Amino acid sequence: xxxxxxxxxxxxxxxxxxxxxxxxxxxxxxAGVATTRFLKGxxxxxILGERAQGGKVYVPSRGxxxxxxxxxxxQVDLPHVGTLVSFCVVxxxxxxxxxxxxxxxxxxxxxxxxxxxxxLIQECPVEDVHIGxxxxxxxxxxxxxxxxxxxxxxxxxxxxxxxxxxxxxxxVTW
Amino acid sequence: xxxxxxxxxxxxxxxxxxTVLNEVEMLMPVIRDVRGRAGLDQQQIGFTCSxxxxxxxxxxxxxxxxxxxxxxxxxxxxxxxEMDGAWALYEAWxxxxxxxxxxxxxxxxxxxAPGPLHEVLSRQLDPYHVAPLWPDAIxxxxxxxxxxxxxxxxxxxxxxxxxxxxxxxxxxxxxxxLAWSVSEYDLINEEPLVDPLRKSDCPPTTDGAxxxxxxxxxxxxxxxxxxxxxxxxxxxxxxxxxxxxDLTVSASTRLAGTKAGATGTYDVAELHAPFSHxxxxxxxxxxxxxxxxxxxxxxxxxxxxxxxxxxxRIGEVAQRIMxxxxxxxxxxxxxxxxxxxxxxxxxxGDS
Numbered sequence: 001x002x003x004x005x006x007x008x009x010x011x012x013x014x015x016x017x018x019x020x021x022x023x024x025x026x027x028x029x030x031a032g033v034a035t036t037r038f039l040k041g042x043x044x045x046x047i048l049g050e051r052a053q054g055g056k057v058y059v060p061s062r063g064x065x066x067x068x069x070x071x072x073x074x075q076v077d078l079p080h081v082g083t084l085v086s087f088c089v090v091x092x093x094x095x096x097x098x099x100x101x102x103x104x105x106x107x108x109x110x111x112x113x114x115x116x117x118x119x120l121i122q123e124c125p126v127e128d129v130h131i132g133x134x135x136x137x138x139x140x141x142x143x144x145x146x147x148x149x150x151x152x153x154x155x156x157x158x159x160x161x162x163x164x165x166x167x168x169x170x171x172v173t174w
Numbered sequence: 175x176x177x178x179x180x181x182x183x184x185x186x187x188x189x190x191x192x193t194v195l196n197e198v199e200m201l202m203p204v205i206r207d208v209r210g211r212a213g214l215d216q217q218q219i220g221f222t223c224s225x226x227x228x229x230x231x232x233x234x235x236x237x238x239x240x241x242x243x244x245x246x247x248x249x250x251x252x253x254x255x256e257m258d259g260a261w262a263l264y265e266a267w268x269x270x271x272x273x274x275x276x277x278x279x280x281x282x283x284x285x286x287a288p289g290p291l292h293e294v295l296s297r298q299l300d301p302y303h304v305a306p307l308w309p310d311a312i313x314x315x316x317x318x319x320x321x322x323x324x325x326x327x328x329x330x331x332x333x334x335x336x337x338x339x340x341x342x343x344x345x346x347x348x349x350x351x352l353a354w355s356v357s358e359y360d361l362i363n364e365e366p367l368v369d370p371l372r373k374s375d376c377p378p379t380t381d382g383a384x385x386x387x388x389x390x391x392x393x394x395x396x397x398x399x400x401x402x403x404x405x406x407x408x409x410x411x412x413x414x415x416x417x418x419x420d421l422t423v424s425a426s427t428r429l430a431g432t433k434a435g436a437t438g439t440y441d442v443a444e445l446h447a448p449f450s451h452x453x454x455x456x457x458x459x460x461x462x463x464x465x466x467x468x469x470x471x472x473x474x475x476x477x478x479x480x481x482x483x484x485x486x487r488i489g490e491v492a493q494r495i496m497x498x499x500x501x502x503x504x505x506x507x508x509x510x511x512x513x514x515x516x517x518x519x520x521x522x523g524d525s
Binding site for chain 1: 192193194195196197198199202205206216231232239241242243244245246247285287288289290293294297301302305306
């Protein structure tokens with residue numbers, strides 16, 4: 001870097017080596033037709049998937065069938081149990097985390113669905129979490145239900161025998 | 175060079191705010207429309223390229239879920255630019271030049287309404303010296319307009335003429351958001367919004383989406399009765415620091431126009447000038463003089479979906495060639511503050 005000659009008035013002033021320029025913007029999020037159905041279902045204690053023309057059930061759905069590029073129209077009231085098809089133990093703290101580390105984030109393939117849902121896995125020591133584990137949703141109190149995935153507090157092992165999953169994500173069908 | 179043409183164009187009606195549908199739901203009908211016009215399904219399309227920005231939706235990787243609206247299964251060759259769809263078209267054009275595919279789908283979408291648009295746009299500025307000041311897009315454009323007045327290159331009456339004519343033209347555009355008939359002599363009495371710009375000199379805030387299908391050589395002739403051939407296309411960018419350039423001219427548009435072969439006469443010109451004074455700068459840069467048919471669609475003053483308005487300019491010219499009402503046209507797209515980056519393309523139909 002070339003030498004910088006500062007004017008005399010800046011003699012002895014400490015060089016600026018970094019600046020912080022915070023930015024914050026507020027957005028009004030439009031969930032869309034299909035996601036609105038999903039969120040309103042959660043407020044009623046339901047997990048609503050969307051069935052595409054080819055028969056696949058997507059949850060949560062953004063409203064498009066990725067095989068055909070057409071809107072999904074049929075809703076499926078899914079069971080609140082599924083299989084853990086992949087997971088990640090979070091050991092690193094980050095801004096806005098809101099969780100005590102270590103904790104487990106999992107991909108749960110609900111029975112009857114074709115796309116895994118991401119949620120927390122709790123009531124299970126992180127070292128015991130494993131792919132193929134059967135899990136169930138633990139909901140907030142009925143009075144606290146709302147149009148948010150936070151209506152489900154987390155998923156926990158439900159005691160059923162494991163389902164064989166040979167590789168992460170298996171069971172996600174195309 | 176391979177001959178490449180626009181063979182189909184579609185857009186959604188531009189609206190102030192789409193508050194029911196999310197991005198993918200909003201986009202799906204446009205994709206279906208443009209593929210239908212081209213007579214192709216997704217598996218017959220060699221390459222797909224999209225333009226959008228996460229800063230509008232406020233979500234990281236927002237374009238990935240939007241891709242579902244295309245139907246990308248079985249897997250497709252796909253790419254995305256964090257830019258106006260005009261630059262997605264440029265990438266697709268380059269891909270077609272490589273010769274391994276003959277058709278391409280280009281689409282773009284932008285919801286300008288969910289976030290504070292003029293603050294969102296400030297995030298593209300120099301992050302150390304300018305962005306922390308949060309200058310809004312209208313104020314920056316007003317600096318440019320003021321520079322034009324000070325340089326004696328335009329009068330406020332000239333701005334009003336562009337504003338009035340654009341909205342008048344928009345009355346014939348069913349997809350326009352803002353269309354009205356008020357004379358420039360009445361507009362001059364409007365109070366300034368950000369001096370010297372009046373509200374009429376500024377674009378509306380728009381949610382929108384548009385798409386084109388490109389095809390090369392004989393494939394284009396097979397699929398389209400009168401393809402809109404891309405005879406030249408080029409894009410150029412200027413320095414980020416606003417103080418490093420003369421805001422009263424557009425050197426990058428001039429250079430892109432020269433490289434794209436934008437000389438001679440046109441039946442139609444569509445210029446992406448979000449602010450009225452910018453049309454004057456672009457006319458000069460492209461030597462359009464008093465050309466009578468600039469922005470027959472109403473241009474970005476009639477609808478300005480961010481990330482979309484540039485590709486729509488190309489589509490508006492191409493559509494006129496495809497339907498036989500024009501034979502040669504020039505289209506322009508811009509990006510960045512005060513016309514920082516510019517793309518020019520020349521389109522022709524077979525005579």
